Amino acid sequence: MYNSYKGKVGKVAPNRINRRFRTNIPHQKITTDTTEFKYYEIDNKGRMLIKKLYFDPFMDMYNGEMISYGISKRPSAEKIMKALNEAIAITIDCEYRITFQVNSQSKFHSEI
Numbered sequence: 434m435y436n437s438y439k440g441k442v443g444k445v446a447p448n449r450i451n452r453r454f455r456t457n458i459p460h461q462k463i464t465t466d467t468t469e470f471k472y473y474e475i476d477n478k479g480r481m482l483i484k485k486l487y488f489d490p491f492m493d494m495y496n497g498e499m500i501s502y503g504i505s506k507r508p509s510a511e512k513i514m515k516a517l518n519e520a521i522a523i524t525i526d527c528e529y530r531i532t533f534q535v536n537s538q539s540k541f542h543s544e545i
């Protein structure tokens with residue numbers, strides 16, 4: 434059985450969310466988690482191939498709005514960073530400390 438778990442990788446930031454997943458302030462709390470989607474394609478010989486896409490949405494915990502996202506055919510720090518930079522540009526108007534929360538249990542880790 435394959436297990437990709439490598440223990441703690443990189444630096445773990447303090448838990449500022451503390452399971453408080455709602456906020457009354459737009460752009461104050463943003464969350465993301467890479468999601469893998471499988472889909473099927475038929476090749477030129479008629480064979481069905483399983484393909485994957487990776488979706489990296491950045492969601493505002495104020496109203497559930499997706500403020501930016503990345504989609505790629507493999508887990509990609511480049512796509513995540515592009516979506517993160519877009520999210521930062523959008524949330525810069527918040528007068529309070531902005532918290533970006535990432536699922537630390539994600540199996541797609543990159544040192545960013």
